[in-house]
Amino acid sequence: ATTATGGTVPLTDALELAQQGLPWLMVFDHAGVPLHLGRTKRLATPAQRLALIAALRGCSRPGCDAPASLCAVHHVRDWNTHGDTDIENLTLACDRCHAMVHDGPGGWKTVTLDQDSQFPGRTGWIAPPHIDPTATPRVNHRHHTSELLATTLARIHEQRNQEREQRQRWLSSHTRHTHAA
Numbered sequence: 001a002t003t004a005t006g007g008t009v010p011l012t013d014a015l016e017l018a019q020q021g022l023p024w025l026m027v028f029d030h031a032g033v034p035l036h037l038g039r040t041k042r043l044a045t046p047a048q049r050l051a052l053i054a055a056l057r058g059c060s061r062p063g064c065d066a067p068a069s070l071c072a073v074h075h076v077r078d079w080n081t082h083g084d085t086d087i088e089n090l091t092l093a094c095d096r097c098h099a100m101v102h103d104g105p106g107g108w109k110t111v112t113l114d115q116d117s118q119f120p121g122r123t124g125w126i127a128p129p130h131i132d133p134t135a136t137p138r139v140n141h142r143h144h145t146s147e148l149l150a151t152t153l154a155r156i157h158e159q160r161n162q163e164r165e166q167r168q169r170w171l172s173s174h175t176r177h178t179h180a181a
């Protein structure tokens with residue numbers, strides 16, 4: 001289990017702590033999707049904050065190491081431009097990164113990635129043109145190292161498949177040549 005300060009404790013310890021009166025228990029699947037929020041109460045701002053801490057574990061800006069305890073809740077779409085205070089429109093950002101998001105020159109933008117994205121539902125950060133002229137939304141993997149492992153494994157798997165196909169193509173053409181001879 002991951003704590004709000006970025007540390008880890010064995011799951012059994014976490015459950016024991018929860019039994020001793022911690023009022024909230026959230027359970028996530030391997031993709032980080034909330035499976036359970038343990039409290040029968042209308043989902044209010046504290047619950048949203050806890051959900052964000054549990055899901056994001058820290059600042060959402062690519063490359064930032066700040067743990068959840070140093071972060072504030074940030075509206076992905078600005079509240080002034082009808083960005084609702086719904087969980088889908090909220091993310092975590094540390095003060096330094098939060099200050100980088102503005103409409104002025106050199107300002108960063110944040111968007112929620114759609115279903116076609118590699119990381120649907122996550123907060124994508126778009127760097128200003130002098131940093132990234134392609135304006136590609138990027139997510140933070142610092143608090144989700146398993147994602148990087150999954151991406152690497154998928155790439156290795158794809159490479160192996162291609163090599164196997166190449167070998168099969170070569171073998172079948174070689175066999176045809178042998179028959180022709």
Ligand SMILES: [Zn+2]
Nearest residue numbers: 059064094097
């Ligand atoms: Zn940050």
